[in-house]
Amino acid sequence: MTAAATASATETAIERALTALDLETKARLLSGQDWWTLPALPEIGLRSLVMSDGPIGVRGIGWTPDDPSVALPSPTALAATWDPELARTAGRLLGQEARRKGVHVLLAPTVNLHRSPLGGRHFECYSEDPLLTGEIGAGYVTGVQDQGVGTTVKHFVANDSETERFTVDVRVSDRALHELYLAPFERIVAAGAWGVMAAYNGVNGVTMTEHADLQHGLLKERWGFDGFIVSDWTAARSAVGTANGGLDVVMPAHGDPWGPQLVAAVRAGRVAEDMVDDKVRRVLRLAARVGLLDGVPPAVEPDDRPAPLHGPDVARYIATRSFVLARNVADLLPLDSTALRRVAVCGALATDARILGGGSAQVVPERVVSPLAGLTLALPNAEVTYAIGADPRPRLAAAGGEQWSSITATLRDADGEALYRAELSTAVARWLGALPAGVDPTELASVELSARCTPHTSGEHQLSIDGFGLFRLTVAGTEIFDGPLFDGEQDPAETFLAPVERRFAITLLEGEPVQVTLTQQVVEGMAGAVHFALGHAAPTASPDELIDAAARAAAEADVAVVVVGTTEQVESEGFDRTSLALPGRQDELVSRVAAANPRTVVVVNAGSPVLMPWADEVAAILLTWFPGQEAGAALADVLLGVAEPGGRLPTTWPRHADDAPVLSTAPTDRTLSYDEGVFIGYRGWRAEPLFPFGHGLGYTTWAYESLTVDTTADNPVAVVTLRNAGSRTGREVVQLYVGPAEPDPERPTRQLAGFATVTAAPDETITVRVPLAARSTQIWAGQWRTVPGPYTVEAARGVADIRLTTTLEVTD
Numbered sequence: 001m002t003a004a005a006t007a008s009a010t011e012t013a014i015e016r017a018l019t020a021l022d023l024e025t026k027a028r029l030l031s032g033q034d035w036w037t038l039p040a041l042p043e044i045g046l047r048s049l050v051m052s053d054g055p056i057g058v059r060g061i062g063w064t065p066d067d068p069s070v071a072l073p074s075p076t077a078l079a080a081t082w083d084p085e086l087a088r089t090a091g092r093l094l095g096q097e098a099r100r101k102g103v104h105v106l107l108a109p110t111v112n113l114h115r116s117p118l119g120g121r122h123f124e125c126y127s128e129d130p131l132l133t134g135e136i137g138a139g140y141v142t143g144v145q146d147q148g149v150g151t152t153v154k155h156f157v158a159n160d161s162e163t164e165r166f167t168v169d170v171r172v173s174d175r176a177l178h179e180l181y182l183a184p185f186e187r188i189v190a191a192g193a194w195g196v197m198a199a200y201n202g203v204n205g206v207t208m209t210e211h212a213d214l215q216h217g218l219l220k221e222r223w224g225f226d227g228f229i230v231s232d233w234t235a236a237r238s239a240v241g242t243a244n245g246g247l248d249v250v251m252p253a254h255g256d257p258w259g260p261q262l263v264a265a266v267r268a269g270r271v272a273e274d275m276v277d278d279k280v281r282r283v284l285r286l287a288a289r290v291g292l293l294d295g296v297p298p299a300v301e302p303d304d305r306p307a308p309l310h311g312p313d314v315a316r317y318i319a320t321r322s323f324v325l326a327r328n329v330a331d332l333l334p335l336d337s338t339a340l341r342r343v344a345v346c347g348a349l350a351t352d353a354r355i356l357g358g359g360s361a362q363v364v365p366e367r368v369v370s371p372l373a374g375l376t377l378a379l380p381n382a383e384v385t386y387a388i389g390a391d392p393r394p395r396l397a398a399a400g401g402e403q404w405s406s407i408t409a410t411l412r413d414a415d416g417e418a419l420y421r422a423e424l425s426t427a428v429a430r431w432l433g434a435l436p437a438g439v440d441p442t443e444l445a446s447v448e449l450s451a452r453c454t455p456h457t458s459g460e461h462q463l464s465i466d467g468f469g470l471f472r473l474t475v476a477g478t479e480i481f482d483g484p485l486f487d488g489e490q491d492p493a494e495t496f497l498a499p500v501e502r503r504f505a506i507t508l509l510e511g512e513p514v515q516v517t518l519t520q521q522v523v524e525g526m527a528g529a530v531h532f533a534l535g536h537a538a539p540t541a542s543p544d545e546l547i548d549a550a551a552r553a554a555a556e557a558d559v560a561v562v563v564v565g566t567t568e569q570v571e572s573e574g575f576d577r578t579s580l581a582l583p584g585r586q587d588e589l590v591s592r593v594a595a596a597n598p599r600t601v602v603v604v605n606a607g608s609p610v611l612m613p614w615a616d617e618v619a620a621i622l623l624t625w626f627p628g629q630e631a632g633a634a635l636a637d638v639l640l641g642v643a644e645p646g647g648r649l650p651t652t653w654p655r656h657a658d659d660a661p662v663l664s665t666a667p668t669d670r671t672l673s674y675d676e677g678v679f680i681g682y683r684g685w686r687a688e689p690l691f692p693f694g695h696g697l698g699y700t701t702w703a704y705e706s707l708t709v710d711t712t713a714d715n716p717v718a719v720v721t722l723r724n725a726g727s728r729t730g731r732e733v734v735q736l737y738v739g740p741a742e743p744d745p746e747r748p749t750r751q752l753a754g755f756a757t758v759t760a761a762p763d764e765t766i767t768v769r770v771p772l773a774a775r776s777t778q779i780w781a782g783q784w785r786t787v788p789g790p791y792t793v794e795a796a797r798g799v800a801d802i803r804l805t806t807t808l809e810v811t812d
Contacts, residue, residue: 013296014284017044027262032252036061045294054108057363060101062434066422069363070311077322077625079126080647082733084139091143093309098149104290105150111137111184112160114651116662120162120576123357123607127650128681134187148300154197161665162576168667169202172674178780194227200235209236215246228282243271248279319627319634324647325697327621334641340382344557346550348391349605353631359573365629374632389550392584396464396535400426407451414445427534449518458510459539464503467532470521476514555596565605576665580611580657590614609653648696648733659687683748694798700726704803707795720795721767724760738776741790777810
């Protein structure tokens, strides 16, 4: 059967199923039956559709410690590869993971823009540039859907910050909306996305879940989108407004404004039943595509799915390709492993790698390779020493590691009988959305974390409870705490983003094991949402002494590697950042180590830009984003030259925060005005940044030899010839920028118009053809309009590193 015949048969089946449903059943199908699923309708052969959070892993319907998920590098890392085909590989792996976990729709990717570097969810978005965002997002979506799993491109639209995210109204010009914020969605919808998620925020006075002009008029009619639009969780707050505004599915069941209210609105003539039918068609079409509608072949048959991928290998490869070598004085990197006798590794994040951002992007991988572990394994003939130096974490790390054993979570009923037991690697009890199979939420009365601690050091240790509710903590049978732990003004649901921590000082003796037990009494109504942890910190020196020790270790080493970065309390869903500075005394640590050893490499473990007042003091800076579960293995590969750092910056890193074209994300009277228009990111930068958009060094050098523009086709194509002028095989990202030849204050000087990646051996010459985006010579003025005249076309290694220039004459 041809594709057209299959599509026709599918639509016929959808219409047949639709006619079998009464109004009440239609309305029921359009709302979540719980937190993650839509209801089954056996009478029409429809099975229940399951959704799950992404974007770097697939959690499934339960946030469970005993069901691990592959954790890929963060979206900023994926964008830093500048490789849509690699994004497709990432998507294929996640589609594979989704099928393994019984998930039909992945709630990803996030394609909002980096308008301000303070955006708290910056790490979960791709770039400040809409073209790069759209191309990476299209690759990701195509990859997921290659596996027959749906995607929901989010958050539609202008959801570019977290402050007052539920209520903020974004005021943005029509031009900026189309040229910047809608552009990635348009590109990915054209690539065939099966779903879009409507954002919490409003746009120009209308909340997005009710925005008929954008959801119905633009997305569905003008763009021809035939998929479904689902609300962000709890974003739908009305029956009539959301139904008439283009929304198709309301999630979750909690707080659902549809159901009987939608039925009543239809019968009262406030919502047309034809509009409800259109929503049902879209849900049935999605169900058909993912194989949930009987008698209808799925969009991707099992035999047509790509071959299985090995998650850790993919995670490691993406990480190496994403790392950005921002500075490399005297070619310190790559290091010669045969010449290294002693390597000093410093920083709390060297042992407690920040592999992902906070919030709904979180998953629990089967393993995490820390930077210290990765380097130690890769350097068997060198002495790798470790000094914490400075610890930016405001909370104690979850108990785990060599001092802890037999960590167990036990779910019990009211009589104390065990309903479920799981062995854990760290003392974190977390189930969100669904309890383990076989556990009835109505029977769950308590959750117990128990573990044996055998201290390596005598003295005053710190234990902590991190969570919400009623707790009892005992050590060696002695009660340490029994009572409530919560912020009385905090919504229980928000505790998953910002739980309360309470610490306790405990004297322990080296080598003497003690049993530690932390029990939570389940709060009424929260049985399906368990989230608490037992934290631990061993006795330690003073902050000054820790930095002194790191400097001494660096002075005695051949090279010092300092790992610095942000914490979950800095970069997370739910709030924006208040500062771009590294938390704690990490800046001081870097300066002290660099003063002690001129061969200092700083590894920046952050999902988005941070300030680096020490940048000119160190020999090398490697930006590793949130690098996923294989963080340390990938780091060793790049530092030792097994792999080249392949990344280029997808967003500008400022030298000073105030230099950014847009900084504040704080609304005024619930309104956030995008007064900068189209001048965000590199388009609006005036001061010289620390590291500009597109920047990234490698382990070879490139000679750009010629640039021409082929205008024989409908769309101009840049033809770039370049040569690997270095001594080792390398990868280059060729970037093409286009801008008006004569300054125009209403338009950016240049904007990214295309890019391509090439790999070449030493002295090899390669020619690449890069189509130039039509939008680079157009503006939005009620419709897309070409602006005739001369344009400058630039081939570059970054927006501030232009290598070749030519001109292009554009006519109407």
